[in-house]
Amino acid sequence: MAFDRSDTKTDAAPILCLDQVEVIYPNGTVALQPTTVDFEDGELTVLLGPSGAGKSTLLRTLNLLVRPTSGAVLSREIGTLDATQSIRAHRRDTAMIFQQHQLIGRMGAMHNVLLSRLGRHSFWRTLVGFSEEERRLALECLTRVGLFEKALTRCDSLSGGQQQRVGIARALAQEPKMILADEPVASLDPASSERVLNVLRSICKEDRIPVIVSLHQLDYAKAFADRIIGLAGGQIVFDGPPTQLSETVLTQIYGSTGQDAT
């Protein structure tokens, strides 16, 4: 788990802000209480909290897969994200990585990576196919996640960890300005989990983009995050560096039983 923790903050304005964002699902569940929080370039943030705390809801609000019931999501480049066009532009710049990689198993790794380019094509361009430049980009992305030699291998014959790295390469090929990862290591063994988190951390630092990851594992959060946001009952109860994650804070996040804090 070794990496360089220096050089984590920037002077630039936050790339994305939630301003008093509240999420109430149609069945009345208050998943996120009015929340104000922002995210900076080059910072790896881990969302930590017990099951049902609101991690996925917060993460999905950041690319408006979940729409706020009240409050606003503000992008530094686009402004308030409230219209179809601005939301579409924001989503093009925001890559999402899921627990279940959502790859097409019968297709090769490179083909799966190229599919992320579809959002940038017109319908007619898509029929014509991918350019030489896009193929080169896809190979570069696979190289960055250590899978150059698997470019032509069908995804259903890759290991879980390798599939997740193809998912990250696919996210990279989108040339994102922000990466969101929803429990990306939940179904991986420790070695694969660390490799995936190391890859995400390298991308965050090399490309100076925010990477926001929801995790259940406290050890990984402490080892890989610049910043931890602790959630409980749809509220942010901690926001700071891993060094400030005291026993008192952990009790605030997980309750007195420490349940889920693995």
Ligand SMILES: Nc1ncnc2c1ncn2[C@@H]1O[C@H](COP(=O)(O)OP(=O)(O)OP(=O)(O)O)[C@@H](O)[C@H]1O
């Ligand atoms: N689509 C939905 N409709 C209604 N309630 C929902 C919906 N999605 C989530 N919830 C509820 O909102 C609350 C927050 O859920 P969320 O999935 O954000 O938590 P989480 O911290 O990501 O949990 P987990 O770690 O189990 O994934 C929970 O009470 C959950 O049951």
